[in-house]
Amino acid sequence: MKSTSDNPCVFLEAFFSTDCTGADLRYRCHLGENERIVLVDFEQLGEDKAVSLLSGREWSYFQRFRYPKRRREWLGGRIAAKAALLNSLEAGSCRQLTILPDTHGRPTVSGVITPNLSLSISHSSSYAVALATDGLSCGIDLQEVSDKLPALTKYFASAAELEMLPELGSQETSLTMLWAVKEAMKKSLLADQPEIFSGIEMQRIEVVAHRVWQFTCAVQGHALQTALVYDFSPYILALSRGKSN
Numbered sequence: 001m002k003s004t005s006d007n008p009c010v011f012l013e014a015f016f017s018t019d020c021t022g023a024d025l026r027y028r029c030h031l032g033e034n035e036r037i038v039l040v041d042f043e044q045l046g047e048d049k050a051v052s053l054l055s056g057r058e059w060s061y062f063q064r065f066r067y068p069k070r071r072r073e074w075l076g077g078r079i080a081a082k083a084a085l086l087n088s089l090e091a092g093s094c095r096q097l098t099i100l101p102d103t104h105g106r107p108t109v110s111g112v113i114t115p116n117l118s119l120s121i122s123h124s125s126s127y128a129v130a131l132a133t134d135g136l137s138c139g140i141d142l143q144e145v146s147d148k149l150p151a152l153t154k155y156f157a158s159a160a161e162l163e164m165l166p167e168l169g170s171q172e173t174s175l176t177m178l179w180a181v182k183e184a185m186k187k188s189l190l191a192d193q194p195e196i197f198s199g200i201e202m203q204r205i206e207v208v209a210h211r212v213w214q215f216t217c218a219v220q221g222h223a224l225q226t227a228l229v230y231d232f233s234p235y236i237l238a239l240s241r242g243k244s245n
Contacts, residue, residue: 011210011211011230011231011232012232012235013028015030015230015232015237016028016029016030016037016039017029017030018030018031020083025040025044025049025053025079025083026041026044027040027041027044027079027080029083029084034133034134034135035131035133035134035138035241036084036085036131036133037084037129037130037131037132037140037239038080038081038083038084038129038130039080039127039129040079040080040083040127040128040129041126041127042072042073042076042126042127042128043126045072045075045076045079047071049079050062050075052094052095053078053079053082053094053095054075054078054094054095055095055096055097055098055111057098057100058078058098058099058100061100062074062075073123073128076123076127076128077107077121077128078121079094079128080121080128080129080130081099081107081119081130081132082094082097082099083130084119084130084132085097085109085119096111096112097109097110097112098110098111099119104191104192105191106120106187106191107119107120107121116134116135117132117133117134118131118132118133118134118135118136118137118138118188118242119131119132119138120138120139120140120184120187120188121140122140122142123142124142124143124144124235125144125235127142127235128142129142129237131239133241135241135242136241136242137188137189137241137242138187138188138239138240138241139183139184139185139186139187139188139189139227139238139239139240139242140184140187140237140238140239140240141179141180141183141184141187141237141238142180142235142236142237143179143235143236143238144234144235144236145170145172145173145176145233145236146172146175146176147172149172149175149176149179150171150172150175153175155196156178156179156182156196157175157178160201161201161202164202164204164205165177165178165205167205168205168213169231173231173233173236177213177215177229177231177236177238178202180229180236180237180238181202181215181217181229181238181240182196182197182200182217183197183238184227184238184239185200185217185219185225185227185240186200187240188225188240188241188242189219189221189222189225189240190219190220198220199220199221200217200218201217201218202215202216202217203216203217203218203224204216208228211230211231211232212228212229212230212231213229213231214226214227214228214229215227215228215229215238222243223243224243225240225242225243226243227239227240
C-alpha cells in the first residue's frame with residue numbers, strides 16, 4: 001500500500017493549499033512570494049459563468065469559439081487568470097478586468113494598471129491554471145501525461161536531453177516534464193518565435209523535493225533559465241520565471 005505522501009492527489013492539494021470562493025465559484029490557490037497560482041476545475045464551469053465573469057470585449061471574443069471543449073478551456077483560463085489577479089490589483093470584480101491575447105498569443109490585461117505584472121495561462125483535460133507574478137516574465141504549463149510523446153521526440157528533444165530523463169520515472173512522464181518545461185519557457189521568453197521550442201536546450205536536472213525538480217535550460221538570447229517541475233501524476237506542472245541577462 002502506498003503511503004499518504006506518495007498519493008498524487010494529496011500532493012496536488014498540498015500545493016494548492018488555499019481553498020477560495022468567489023463569484024459562485026470555488027478554486028484552489030498557491031500563494032508564493034510576489035506570485036499567485038490558481039487552479040480551476042472545469043466541472044464547475046457552465047456557460048452562465050461567462051455572462052457574469054467576462055467583460056464585454058471578452059464576451060465578444062468568447063463567441064468566436066464553436067466547440068464546447070474550446071469554449072470551456074478558454075473560459076476556464078480567463079477565470080483562473082482573473083482569480084490570480086484580483087488580490088494584486090485594484091479591481092472590484094472580474095468583469096472590470098479584460099484579459100485577451102496579444103499578437104503572439106500572450107494574455108494581456110487591460111481595465112486596470114498592471115505595473116511589473118506578468119501573467120501566464122494553461123489548461124489540460126480537467127483543469128485550467130494561471131500564474132500571476134511580479135517580475136520580468138513568467139510561464140506556466142499544465143500537461144496530462146501523454147503516451148503520444150515518445151513518437152514525437154524528434155520534434156522537441158535532443159539526444160543529449162533524452163539521456164538525462166530516464167531517472168525521472170516512466171518514459172511518458174519524463175517526456176511530458178520536458179515538454180511542459182519548454183512550453184513554460186517559450187511562453188515566458190520566446191512567445192514571438194514561430195517554431196515550437198526553437199532555441200531551448202535543457203542543460204541539467206536537479207531534485208528539489210519529493211516529486212519536485214528544477215530544470216535548467218539554455219535559451220537563445222537569454223541567460224540560463226530555470227523551471228520548477230511538479231509531478232502531480234497524471235498531471236505535470238511546470239513554472240518558469242524569466243531571468244534577465
